[in-house]
Amino acid sequence: MSALKLCQGPDCHTYHTQDRLKGPKGNKTIQTRRRSNFYYGNHNFCDQRCLYDWVNKYIEQGLDHFGRTTEPKHLTEENAWSKRYEWRGSADESHRHYFLNTITREQRPLTEAQYDDSNYTLNTGE
Numbered sequence: 001m002s003a004l005k006l007c008q009g010p011d012c013h014t015y016h017t018q019d020r021l022k023g024p025k026g027n028k029t030i031q032t033r034r035r036s037n038f039y040y041g042n043h044n045f046c047d048q049r050c051l052y053d054w055v056n057k058y059i060e061q062g063l064d065h066f067g068r069t070t071e072p073k074h075l076t077e078e079n080a081w082s083k084r085y086e087w088r089g090s091a092d093e094s095h096r097h098y099f100l101n102t103i104t105r106e107q108r109p110l111t112e113a114q115y116d117d118s119n120y121t122l123n124t125g126e
């Protein structure tokens, strides 16, 4: 049972649900959730409430520690390519995949394989 993860929500143990209620009769406690996996916050939280409890408690420390954004970032035309997909309902037409430049609105053709390849991009990354 040591493979079970504990929810990292600071107040998880204060939310009354049946699955958190543990222990023998007369000595029950509400406990932090333990599961083999969680779906929220990079697999660290049992639900959104616990995730946001953590965010609300630690976000200022986190921003101070890792550095705040103090200047606007710029997405240039060279890096504004986004993969798009246009579904076509009729059987004789194939779905259309294309790059769209979200600044210039230019479109460029894209094969389905290129669309599915997460490493394939037109963006220069600079």
Ligand SMILES: [Zn+2]
Pocket (backbone or CB within 6 Å): 007, 008, 009, 012, 033, 045, 046, 047, 050
């Ligand atoms: Zn939780």
